[in-house]
Amino acid sequence: MQTVFKRTPTLKDCPTHYCPGCGHGIAHRLVCEVIDELGIHGRTIGIAPVGCAVLAYDYFDVDMVEVAHGRAPAVATGMKRTNPDKIVFSYQGDGDLAAIGTAEIIHAAHRAEQLTVVFINNAVFGMTGGQMAPTTMLGQITATTPQGRQADGQGYPLNVSELLAVLPGAIYVERCGLCSPAHIRKAKAALKHAFELQINNAKGLSLVELLSPCPTYWRMTPPDAMLHIQNEMTKVFPLGRLKG
Amino acid sequence: MVKQINHLYEEVTIAGFGGQGIILVGKLLAQAAMKAGKEVTFMPSYGAEVRGGASNCMVVISDQPIPSPVVSNPQCVIAMSKAALAKFEKTVKKGGTLIINSSQIDVQPKVDDSVEVVKIPIDEIAVGLGNAKVANMVALGAYLQKRGVFSPDEAAESLPDVLAERYHVIIPLNKKAMQKGAEFVKNNGK
Amino acid sequence: MCGNEAMAESAIQAGLDAYFGYPITPQNEVTAYMSQRMPEEKRVFVQSESELAAINMVFGAAATGKRTMTSSSSPGISLMQEGISYLAAAELPCVIVNVMRGGPGLGNIAPSQGDYFQSVKGGGHGDYHCIVFGPSGVQEFADIMPLAFDLADKYRIPAIILADGILGQMMEPVVIPTNSKLNTQKLKLPKKDWALTGADGRKQNIVRSLWLAEGAIEQHNYDLQAKYRQIEKNETRCEQSDVDDADIIIVAYGICARIARRAAQQAREQGIKVGSIRPITLWPFPSEPISKAADKSPIFLVVEMSCGQMVEDVRLAVAGKTPVVFWGRPGGGIPTVEKILEKIEQLTIKPKK
Numbered sequence: 001m002q003t004v005f006k007r008t009p010t011l012k013d014c015p016t017h018y019c020p021g022c023g024h025g026i027a028h029r030l031v032c033e034v035i036d037e038l039g040i041h042g043r044t045i046g047i048a049p050v051g052c053a054v055l056a057y058d059y060f061d062v063d064m065v066e067v068a069h070g071r072a073p074a075v076a077t078g079m080k081r082t083n084p085d086k087i088v089f090s091y092q093g094d095g096d097l098a099a100i101g102t103a104e105i106i107h108a109a110h111r112a113e114q115l116t117v118v119f120i121n122n123a124v125f126g127m128t129g130g131q132m133a134p135t136t137m138l139g140q141i142t143a144t145t146p147q148g149r150q151a152d153g154q155g156y157p158l159n160v161s162e163l164l165a166v167l168p169g170a171i172y173v174e175r176c177g178l179c180s181p182a183h184i185r186k187a188k189a190a191l192k193h194a195f196e197l198q199i200n201n202a203k204g205l206s207l208v209e210l211l212s213p214c215p216t217y218w219r220m221t222p223p224d225a226m227l228h229i230q231n232e233m234t235k236v237f238p239l240g241r242l243k244g
Numbered sequence: 245m246v247k248q249i250n251h252l253y254e255e256v257t258i259a260g261f262g263g264q265g266i267i268l269v270g271k272l273l274a275q276a277a278m279k280a281g282k283e284v285t286f287m288p289s290y291g292a293e294v295r296g297g298a299s300n301c302m303v304v305i306s307d308q309p310i311p312s313p314v315v316s317n318p319q320c321v322i323a324m325s326k327a328a329l330a331k332f333e334k335t336v337k338k339g340g341t342l343i344i345n346s347s348q349i350d351v352q353p354k355v356d357d358s359v360e361v362v363k364i365p366i367d368e369i370a371v372g373l374g375n376a377k378v379a380n381m382v383a384l385g386a387y388l389q390k391r392g393v394f395s396p397d398e399a400a401e402s403l404p405d406v407l408a409e410r411y412h413v414i415i416p417l418n419k420k421a422m423q424k425g426a427e428f429v430k431n432n433g434k
Numbered sequence: 435m436c437g438n439e440a441m442a443e444s445a446i447q448a449g450l451d452a453y454f455g456y457p458i459t460p461q462n463e464v465t466a467y468m469s470q471r472m473p474e475e476k477r478v479f480v481q482s483e484s485e486l487a488a489i490n491m492v493f494g495a496a497a498t499g500k501r502t503m504t505s506s507s508s509p510g511i512s513l514m515q516e517g518i519s520y521l522a523a524a525e526l527p528c529v530i531v532n533v534m535r536g537g538p539g540l541g542n543i544a545p546s547q548g549d550y551f552q553s554v555k556g557g558g559h560g561d562y563h564c565i566v567f568g569p570s571g572v573q574e575f576a577d578i579m580p581l582a583f584d585l586a587d588k589y590r591i592p593a594i595i596l597a598d599g600i601l602g603q604m605m606e607p608v609v610i611p612t613n614s615k616l617n618t619q620k621l622k623l624p625k626k627d628w629a630l631t632g633a634d635g636r637k638q639n640i641v642r643s644l645w646l647a648e649g650a651i652e653q654h655n656y657d658l659q660a661k662y663r664q665i666e667k668n669e670t671r672c673e674q675s676d677v678d679d680a681d682i683i684i685v686a687y688g689i690c691a692r693i694a695r696r697a698a699q700q701a702r703e704q705g706i707k708v709g710s711i712r713p714i715t716l717w718p719f720p721s722e723p724i725s726k727a728a729d730k731s732p733i734f735l736v737v738e739m740s741c742g743q744m745v746e747d748v749r750l751a752v753a754g755k756t757p758v759v760f761w762g763r764p765g766g767g768i769p770t771v772e773k774i775l776e777k778i779e780q781l782t783i784k785p786k787k
Contacts, residue, residue, distance in 0.1 A: 042634030045498070057640045063630040065497045065641040068520050071490035074482065078494025078502070079630070081478045082452045086498075086632055104490070107483035271605070278607045286605040290460055290543065311696030312689065313604040314768045 008033045010041050010061050017055060021222025023178040023212025024052060027120055028059045030188045031091070034195055035062065044087045045079055047072045051093035052126040070101020073108035076115045087198055089116040095125045098134040098160045105164065109205045112169030116194045117207040119161070121237065122214040130217030134158035137236055142217065157236050161209045165243035171204030172197055172244030175237060177211040179229035183239075190241075197244075206244070211237055252282070252307045254393055255315040258383070259300035259332050260324030260345075265380035268406060270301035273384060275402040277305040280394050285313035298327060305393055320391055322383050324366065329353060341390055343383065362390060362429060369424050375414070378421035385425025396422035437601040438463035438505075440576040440608045441531065446471055447612055448580035451500035452478035454491035456510060459543045460599040461533035464505045485510040489517030489530070496526035497641045499629030501583055505531035507599075508549050509540060511557075518592055519558030522658075523643035527586035529579070530564070531595045533602040536765040544766025545599030547688060550743035553594050554717040561655055563662050565593040565669065566716040568687035572606045574714075580611055587623045589665055596716060598739065600689045600768070665718055672720035673712040676702065677727050680709030682781055685724065685748050686737040687713045690762075690769060694737045697774035706782055716744070721751035728755040733781050737769055738762040 007013060011032035018024045035041055041062060048056035050069035057064035067075045072090035080088040097105050097119050108115060124142055125131040131144040135157050139148040165173040172194060176187035187210055194206040211233050213225035220228060256273070260266045267288050274286035288301045302315040319340040323329035326349050336342050338358045347367030355361065364386050370379040385396045400419040404412060435443070442464050445453075453468040465481060472479035478495070482488040488504045495502035506514065511532045521528060534549050536542040553566045565585055569575040575597055582593040630639050645651040673691075676698065677683060686694040691712040701708040711727065713720050728734070734752060736745040736759070745760040752758050761777045763769055 043632035045630045045632065054644060055646075057638070057642065061633070061638050063633050063639045065494075065524075065630055066644055067493065068490065068516055071486065071493075071517070074487040074490035075494035075497070077480060077482075077487075078452065078454065078491035078496075079498050080494075081480060081491075082495045082500045082502070083498050083631075103483055104487055107487065111480070274605060284606060287600065288603055290599070290603050309692075310606070311692045311771055312768070313600060313606070316768075316770050 049096035172206035259328035381421035382425035385422030389426035499626035515558035522562035676709035
């Protein structure tokens, strides 16, 4: 029998705590595959956020730290500046990066920190029970927008990647969707590029935003959630390379 | 049983406005005291003001460990401006000394009768030397002549330590200013 | 050198790898000094966008096993409390300098000791302690830095230096501790095998503060407490003078202790038997020496630049054995020798029967 697919070594062999159809599993696998393909397992340090991915160190078999909500880019700065030979990446959700940690990500980019940021945008706060995120779509029903998000009073979805792309210190910004095999392959290529930039000592921050399904709090089946990304989310969060 | 101990304990407040070199001259006094083997503390006023605002510093010189660098009733106040006089004239200790820059201050200070008031046209002397900026050194010279912890020439030895290197060319002028201040006090008795 | 600069240079001599900070008066000399000296030494200096970021940069550098510090003043230290709680939980060594100013709120920029509670009782959320030092002069401010780094490394704990605006701004002659002496001390410190250095050829290291499994955080707390008891046993430091025959004992720390000490000496010259106890570590607090001194029933006079914070720890130590009296000034008021003497004299007046 021929092996056509196997778990990449950096992804730990363990049961997942994520919901069925959640995008974190795909994103975790992609990051681990990239780490292994680039041969940087032994010198990579990962940063887990507060949010559903807080337990990321249970899946990533590299040195990991779990930090205060939103502060990953500051922690990453402290690590990379003192350890320029290490590959430092943060893995952050939309609450972590786009709400409470807005200042930290903008200033890490503005200082051109040599970091790789994996930004999971599922338009909702998962861990706390499906509340509105800054990236929540207009009209989207969440635990704190029971009538659907209204621009008047609750604001518009926040396009953080576009904000970051205008900064000279952000050298690579790309948005991908975890919504079909083709899209997922593209996401992996983007992640690989983001890590390669750091490996090649490129002077600046690289960020890959991944539109990621949350069937549980979108109140959809996993296939519908995939379609929702393709048909609805990409209208507000267009896919493609924004910078670099 | 009260023991009378005659040890050196000299507290001085130097006050004026930003740009008059108040902090610099305080540092010079402190540095010279340290070189003379004394215990010394220097405490600057620190605040939002950089130029033009009030500026003052406190120097304590002693032959014993100094408890507090913050001085409330100094033996000597050097007032370089009217505002500085108004703020600090009442703090001078009984029997102490008040040195006044009479170039800027035309009012009679409100002090205890026991305080010796020394009026000296500090700015005019400095301008006479060709540089208004050395007024602070004139004041220090006058102070040292009056209170005599050490001589102006001894103090001048510390000028290279406190002046930025680009000002080292004017060290002789600064030294001269100190001597002029001292001379004025010597020649004008009170 | 002003206190801020002396402390900064001493930290560099103690092997500081990275400094992160955000400007705030009255400690701006530290950030300015570090921005000049750290690059000279080919070490890391970053001016952060906030104190939140600064303390988390410290968290990052500490997690990789580097010697790291930040400094700030009261309002900025309040912002750092989240990070300090995480540092304590993750057991990461670092040094945090607080050049205290008047509060609450934005307060003023004058010297104060109003952050005692915040520093010694935790400050952030959860059951934790940091080692807290209260230096009383520029020399001690400098001398404490290598010790603070060593103890932080030894016990994997954040160390806080509680200074104030006077200590930061004042100048007095100082000798910076050089690193030759320190290197030999450093050798005795435990290896940082927990640090995140890349899992090359070894099992993954994880630095974390979240323990969701039932009972796990309870156990983590017991472990932390056991460590804190060790620190209390080994690292409590204080200075006592003329305590044995004293009718009045002044307890004060920092700049207040210098002023109080002079008052005590002058009182002795007047024939009043006054002694003094100066805590050098504020946590662990020197409860034992105070309790022992209380057995002889002197009156305790606690002097602080606050409305009375450390006095509570003195009362706990004295445990009702003898009266504890407080005098202090908050918000930038500085106690004078004369005023403390006046308080001492008042305490010698026998109450009318």
